[in-house]
Amino acid sequence: MSSLLRAIWDNTYGLLVDDGRLAVGALAAIAVSWIIAVASPSAQEIVGWVLLALVVALVLANIYAAGLNARRRAS
Amino acid sequence: MEGTLALAIAATPSFIASSVEFVEATTIVLAVGMTRGWRAPLIGAFLAVLTLAAIVAVLGVTLVTVVPEHVLQLLVGTLLLLFGLRWLRKALLRFAGIIALHDEELIYQREVRELRAQGLRKTDFDSIGMLIAYKTVLLEGTEVAFIVIAFGAASVAEMTAAISGALAAGVIVVAFAALLRHPLTMVPENWMKFVVGAMLVTFGVFWATEGIGGEWPGDAVALFPIFAVVLATSWTAVRLLRVVLPGGARVEARNV
Numbered sequence: 001m002s003s004l005l006r007a008i009w010d011n012t013y014g015l016l017v018d019d020g021r022l023a024v025g026a027l028a029a030i031a032v033s034w035i036i037a038v039a040s041p042s043a044q045e046i047v048g049w050v051l052l053a054l055v056v057a058l059v060l061a062n063i064y065a066a067g068l069n070a071r072r073r074a075s
Numbered sequence: 076m077e078g079t080l081a082l083a084i085a086a087t088p089s090f091i092a093s094s095v096e097f098v099e100a101t102t103i104v105l106a107v108g109m110t111r112g113w114r115a116p117l118i119g120a121f122l123a124v125l126t127l128a129a130i131v132a133v134l135g136v137t138l139v140t141v142v143p144e145h146v147l148q149l150l151v152g153t154l155l156l157l158f159g160l161r162w163l164r165k166a167l168l169r170f171a172g173i174i175a176l177h178d179e180e181l182i183y184q185r186e187v188r189e190l191r192a193q194g195l196r197k198t199d200f201d202s203i204g205m206l207i208a209y210k211t212v213l214l215e216g217t218e219v220a221f222i223v224i225a226f227g228a229a230s231v232a233e234m235t236a237a238i239s240g241a242l243a244a245g246v247i248v249v250a251f252a253a254l255l256r257h258p259l260t261m262v263p264e265n266w267m268k269f270v271v272g273a274m275l276v277t278f279g280v281f282w283a284t285e286g287i288g289g290e291w292p293g294d295a296v297a298l299f300p301i302f303a304v305v306l307a308t309s310w311t312a313v314r315l316l317r318v319v320l321p322g323g324a325r326v327e328a329r330n331v
Binding site: 018019022023026027030033034037038044045047048051052055056058059060062063064066067068070071074 | 153167
């Protein structure tokens with residue numbers, strides 16, 4: 001039973017997370033946007049763009065890090 | 076007529092995303108069927124479809140009817156963002172030549188080789204074939220179920236569209252595979268995976284924002300500029316990788 005639950009957990013986790021840093025970063029981006037939305041109700045119209053900007057920065061940073069990693073392994 | 080067109084448009088994201096998963100599942104089921112006979116893999120695939128139908132029915136209906144709207148939007152947005160970023164990252168690394176492109180023919184040949192090596196006595200029921208088909212269809216199908224729930228969780232109408240898109244994708248892919256008896260290598264999977272990743276991230280940002288109480292100017296129209304930004308980011312990311320790693324595909328780095 002525990003191995004079945006473990007397999008279900010592994011598959012579900014694998015569906016969502018390929019790189020843990022990217023997943024944690026995405027959750028942090030949502031949390032930051034949420035804090036902004038709660039702290040300043042007038043920011044409701046810009047909070048979406050803030051989240052998008054954070055996601056863009058996250059993707060670029062993650063991909064850049066992946067490239068550096070690959071270059072280090074290759075050299 | 077207008078209603079059908081609206082349904083077709085709403086079902087398109089789910090159709091494209093699900094097609095990729097159905098192609099992957101079909102490749103493995105074909106490999107099992109062609110090497111070990113069809114009875115066991117078809118039973119395995121059928122059982123997996125039943126399991127998936129139960130998952131979608133329970134989770135989908137619960138999400139749409141029980142969970143409050145804002146919580147649902149945040150949950151769906153978060154899951155879509157995580158799911159989409161995973162797809163997008165892999166697609167970008169593939170385009171930059173850092174990880175290998177997805178190749179159905181290669182996967183098919185490798186699976187056939189492994190299955191032949193295991194052997195089979197003609198009198199036995201092929202439990203291995205059934206299990207492989209069950210696990211593959213269940214795993215890829217879970218992703219389809221996830222896609223359906225993610226694209227359809229906003230309302231009953233969108234759930235209907237998402238289910239229709241996934242069903243249409245399943246019927247078309249399986250019909251073509253049955254006709255050709257060969258993996259669907261002509262499907263531009265790598266491009267589709269990239270587009271799906273970008274779409275999932277777009278929907279993820281949109282729904283997560285709605286879930287935390289944010290508002291988009293023009294409501295759903297905002298999906299277009301968000302998608303454009305995600306595409307521009309992807310293009311920049313691939314250019315960035317080509318600067319960091321001009322060698323691209325020559326780099327043997329699988330786990331970056």
